[in-house]
Amino acid sequence: MRWTLKPKPETAKIQHLQEVLQVDEIVATLLLQRGIETFEEAKNFFRPSIEQIHDPFLMKDMDVAVARIDKAIENGENIMVYGDYDVDGTTSVALVSSYLKTIYPQIATYIPDRYEEGYGLSFQGIDYASDNDISLIITLDCGIKAIDKVAYATEKGIDIVICDHHRPGNELPKAVAVLDPKRDDCAYPYDELCGCGVGFKLIQALASKRGKTVTDLFPYLDLVATAIAADIVPLTGENRTLAYFGMKVINKSPRAGIKAIISQLKKKEFTITDVVFVVAPRINAAGRISQGLHAVELLTENNLEVAKQYAASIEKYNSERRTLDQEITKEAFQQIEKLEEQERFTTVVYDENWHKGVIGIVASRLIETYYRPTLVFTKSGDKLAASARSVKGFDVYNALEQCKEHITQFGGHKYAAGLTLKEENYQAFKDAFEEVVKNTIDKNLLTPEILIDKEITLKEITPKFYRILKQFAPFGPQNMSPIFMSTQLKDTGFAKCVGAEKDHLKLCAVQRKSPRINGIGFNLGDKLSKVQDKKTFDAVYSIDENTWEGKTTLQLRLRDIR
The missing domain is CATH 3.10.310.30 (Diaminopimelate Epimerase; Chain A, domain 1)
Structure with missing residues (x-):
């Protein structure tokens, strides 16, 4: 790996933040590296508020989309909510369809078959709408390039409202409304929303016309946070605010479907990393192995016992997905080696x-x-x-x-x-x-690069410091968990390889006269020789907690050693 130490911000800026925030030099540096230079910006970062969630009508075509949906409701039309089969698509469909059903009963959902129809808006989906007297399709997480499909739907007398976040081509489909913050002519203040985020802006606009505030829609934010985590969009601006409140929903009162997934884990508090590695793969598994619609059923089910049955069947898909993934990866390796x-x-x-x-x-x-x-x-x-x-x-x-x-x-x-x-x-x-x-x-x-926020000493890793670091969450692209480097470390003689395949490295590090601290390096088992026999080494790591037999301690999550 290439170790790249991020440039140190200007000393005057570090000192200013230290003074106005009453924080140490490390925290001030981490904030400046994330573009936070003032007390107000730091307050918004550490204490996200609903004021940071933008007016949905700032998005191009939002007024047209809302007017068309309201007209469909007034006229008693059948509406289809259509989304892709991945996490962003299925959470989007669950979000928009479940909201619409609170104000209008004639809502159908549709997820294309990955194998029969492929990605995005399909001719089969449009034919299904036509056969079932559906006159309005709302696409989510897809549609921005579906020029021919939209034209086909129009011929059949079906209107389309597109909600997407992918890059448009040179020409936009001739839909009734095209909601996409990446449109060149869209002045919406934040253009990194995921598909579910665009879906949330749509229901926010619809709800505001009915006298509701964004706070009334907070129960939907568990879906938005899941999509933000899974779709690997930047954890900045509005995404960070939506994820922040969404994680609160996941930890306090998640919908039955998400509760059914996370109830299998014995954790007090879930992080966005847990969503990426536990919740998202299971939602994804439905569309990968069977039908994405199974994920929508799970995410819209209100009865916890029924949701647990759905989650159990999706767990089977996830196990099958893991087996296939391992087999195909092995075959791909063999093909490359030949x-x-x-x-x-x-x-x-x-x-x-x-x-x-x-x-x-x-x-x-x-x-x-x-x-x-x-x-x-x-x-x-x-x-x-x-x-x-x-x-x-x-x-x-x-x-x-x-x-x-x-x-x-x-x-x-x-x-x-x-x-x-x-x-x-x-x-x-x-x-x-x-x-x-x-x-x-x-x-x-x-050559893979590891970006290091700052070099620190082990004695600077204290419970108080870690409590502040935790407030940098939720972590994700453009706001990654801080990475530190420490030099001249030694293992206390504890180092060993652990795990079923002995491919993880466990050690206990000390730096001169610092307190000792345990470290775990996943897939770093081959580095054991670099730390044995009291050899001096440098390490790159993030800091997290480890709970063992009821006792919680800080540990180094090792990323690389040299």
Whole structure:
């Protein structure tokens, strides 16, 4: 790993924050690195308030969307809430449909089949709406590029309201309303909302017309926080505020579906990291292995006992997903190892039998090992479908755009995208993608970088310091858990490899005459020799708590050792 120490902010700014906030130099530095320079900005950061949740009508077309939905309700029309099969899509559908059902009964939900229909708004979904006398479709987390699908719906007399957060193309679909903060002509103050976040702005606007405030909608924020965590959007601005209040809902009064998932865990307080690694994969598993609609049923169920039954069946999907993920990753590794060729700047693999539902996870696994922009392909109907994942700092969406002559369809973000192409175009695409990446990537990006906030000493790690660090949460992109470096450490003789595969490192560190502190390094078992026999070492880590036999202590969550 490349260790990169973040530049130290200006001394005068550090001293100013220290004075106005009455904090130490470390905390002032961490705040400045996050763009927080004044007392007011710090207050907003540490104490998010509902005033930081923007007026939804600042979003382009929001007034048109609300007017069309209200007209549908007045006219007794059937409304369909349509979303993608991932966490962002299914939480969005659960959120908007469950809110609409509190004011109007004629609401249908629809999640496309990953294998039959693929990503986004589908012709089959529009046909289903037409067959069931549905005259208005609200799309969530999809639709921004569905120009042909929207035109098809219009021909059938169906209006579309698009709620999306992906980058628009050069042309917008001719929908009744297009809600997307990334529209060039949209002046909404924050453009990093996830799909569920855009859905929340829609229900906020609808509710405000009915005399309700944003506080009345707080019970929906457990869904928004789950989507923010799963979709890896920046934890800044409005996202941070929505996630902050959403995590309070998850910890105090989550909906039955989320409660059914987290009730299996013996934890007093859940963090956004728990949502990423526990809640999100289970919601995702429904759409990966079976039907995304199962996730919507779980998330809209009010009866806890019924929700637990749904959660149990989704747990089975999650177990199946894990098995498939392991098997396919192993096969992908074997395929890569057989390739005897010059150094490549990309990883592109394909097998027609791989399960489409887990190729995105496999792509992420391959990046952990090879650290290259990665595509995992499988057969999907008469075409090939792929999930793309990228390394930090490289925009894979832009790279795909430069190869679009070989692609049938693609969409996504800077670090994650999906695409389909004709089988005969696979090799030409693979060559073009390699060439684009080779010519555009900064070669330093092919070695994983760990960004270090600050070098500190072990004696500065105190319970008071950790209590302040916890207030930096919720953590996520652009507000990651602070990473520290300490040098000249020694193990007290406790170091050993732990875990079923002995691939994790456990140690007890001391620095000169500092108090000793335990450390755990997941997947750092191969570093044992660097710390044995009282060798001196440097470590990069975050700080967290470990509870053992009822006793809670601070520990180093080791990221790397040298």
